[in-house]
Amino acid sequence: MNTQPIMADSKPLSDTTEEDALSLIDCGICLAEMEKPKALPCLHSFCLKCLKRVAHPPGSFICPLCQEKIPLPPAGVDGFRDNFFINQLKERKAIFTIGKVIMPCACCGTTDQQVAARCMDCNGFLCQQCVHSHKTLAPLKLHTVFTLDELRSGTVDTSKVMKEECCQKHKDQVLRWYCKTCDIPICRDCTVMEHTRPEHDYVTIESAVKGHLEEIKNLVTACEGISRRVNTAITKVDKVRAKLDGQLSEASKRLKDEESKAKEAFLKALQENVKTTTDQLNTIKMERYEKIEDEKTNLQHMKSKLSNALEMANQVMKSGSTHDVASNYSTLCKTLTQLKEIKTAGINHSLSAVKFTPSQMGSVEHVNLGTVSSTGPNPRDKNGKWVLEKEIGKEGQGKIKNGFGVAVDPNTTDIVIADDGDKNIKVSDSDGNYKRVLEGVLHQPHDVAVSSDGFHFITDCTAHVKVFSPDGTYLKQFPAISPDGKSSDTDGSILFGITIDSDGNLLVGSSKNCISKHKQDGTHISTIKTNIRPWFIGMTSQGKIVVCANIANTNAQIMDHMGNLLHSINTPHDAKSLVLRPWRPCGVCCKDDGIIYVSNYEKGGQGGIYSFTEDGEYLGCVTTDVTEAEGIALIDNDTLVVVQHGHPAKIFSYLEN
Helix, strand or coil, X not given: CCCCCCCCCCCCHHHCCHHHHHHHHECCCCCCECXXXXXXXXCCEEEHHHXXXXXXXXXXXXXXXXXXXXXXXXXXXXXXXXXXXXXXXXXXXXXXXXXXXXXXXXXXXXXXXXXXEEECCCCEEEEHHHHHHHHHCHHHCCCCEEEHHHHHHCCCCHHXXXXXXXXXXXXXXXXXXXXXXXXXXXXXXXXXXXCCCCCXXXXXXXXXXXXXXXXXXXXXXXXXXXHHHXXXXXXXXXXXXXXXXXXXXXXXXXXXXXXXXXXXXXXXXXXXXXXXXXXXXXXXXXXHHHHHHHHHHHHXXXXXHHHHHXXXXXXXXXXXXXXXXXXXXXXXXXXXXXXXXXXXXXXXXXXXXXXXXXXXXXXXXXCCCEEEECCCCCCCCCCEEEEEEEEECCCHHHCCCCEEEEEECCCCCCEEEEECCCCEEEEECCCCCEEEEECCCCCCCCEEXXXXXXXXXXXXXXXXXXXXXXXXCEEEEEECECCCCCECCCCCCCEEEEXXXXXXXXXXXXXXXEEEEECCXXXXXXXXXXXXXXXXXXXXXXXXXXXXXXXXXXXXXXXXXXCCEEEEEXXXXXXXXXXXXXXXXXXXXXXCCCCEEEEECCCCCECEEEEECCCCCEEEEEECCCECXXXXXEEXXXXXXXXXXXXXXXXXXXXXX
């Protein structure tokens, strides 16, 4: 058993080598090769004697590797399933280590001669003299014998000629049947004793394994995707930690600079103020570190469970015999089915936000070097600004003709843009490099949302939401439901905006001035009425719904989950209360700290991106360097993607001065 910690940059499970496979034979308790290996429900295996040291009936015990609580069978440790697959891996290791260690002949017991072959019927290694006996003695002539060179070359399929496993209850009977009722391999005697029909349904083990392998393969594929997303989430946690360290360092440096400037005049008061402010930073540091480390520990725990399950499943599929597959099928499928439901919600990027702001010191009596803040960039903060980083979709395969909606994949931070001009969905990485396209069944792609597990939900000015898999395969479609219970595919509705709330449910905007709420499988949950057409929809961190209609002189609206109007987002004004632009709110996105960003669409001219509070209060102008702005989306709270109709998309970044 591999007891080494699993790092975020570990190699993919699909790249597992012979050395990795053989590492499964080491016991995680004694660290030696397992003797009489027993398999736990968590898929970890240990020596029988080692388990007896750590598990004492009755009740349960904690797995030494994954810390999962394991109930003890009524028979104690002996009741756990024997892991025959581990025994076969040990034999494989023996094949490759012969010559380096002394091994007795299974037939004559001598160690004087180096073993030269293996008899699949005797189930042991033979010296050269006994190999000769197998070829000449009548009772042994029919035995199947392979030389070590043949076994090491991998040219022979030993699983087809290995001695069949016998039933643990009926020692002289081979496991040739599979009880579908109990999900275990059984022998002939079992079929007439413990597993009789009609209470039990059993088939030949070969026919059962065909379906088992396909099911395990599908679950492995799904869990490998989860594993990749956990890796991505761990990387994001590390980035937030690194950014926090950098900002903590910068804040501390600025604090020290201010300390030096004021030290001579305000020494006594200064030292006390420095201590208080440093304590604030340290408090934030410890609180944030704890939250970040908790998140990473949880993700590492997920990854450890995924890695172990996938490693075992891949090895069973790659090297296991039919009995291995049958013996491991039930536990593998149960574990993999649970693991494929893992959700990676993503880390709150505001955890990395901390800054020290120097004060304008006044009198000697009231020394105040500055204040510590632990929130992200604020549009009101004059120490920073949004700047244009790049344009994307200008040329080549990823060229955007008429962009509308945009979403950011929460795991990969890929940018996903609905292109009405090409009738497809274009996907690029967060740097704007083209990756792939989703197409084939789309009419006029309008908006897109991406779930935490990578599924794409698209509205295309038809009556249905189109669903694509993470790899871009079209899966299905489903209609929205109006407040009177009518389906959008029967009442002439057209679907526009779409987003995903914090519970993973879809909010779909309809031309019938309503928002239809669905589970990701399309199941309808509820419908709320809106006062305006939901051209685009946003969700705040507090669960409020923001709707923009893309209609001139119509304010955007902030509603609660029941559709009750809370606030209007009115025409933005500058400090002199002068109208900045003709007001036509279009795209909308929301930041973790509650700030709402709205694009102002200006046909044939320059528009703008503006920011507001969750109460609809105007904060400021992000940029006017946009043309016919439609959908907008945020990457990690400090990067803004703006889709322009008929023009390339633009990426803006927030920079502090």
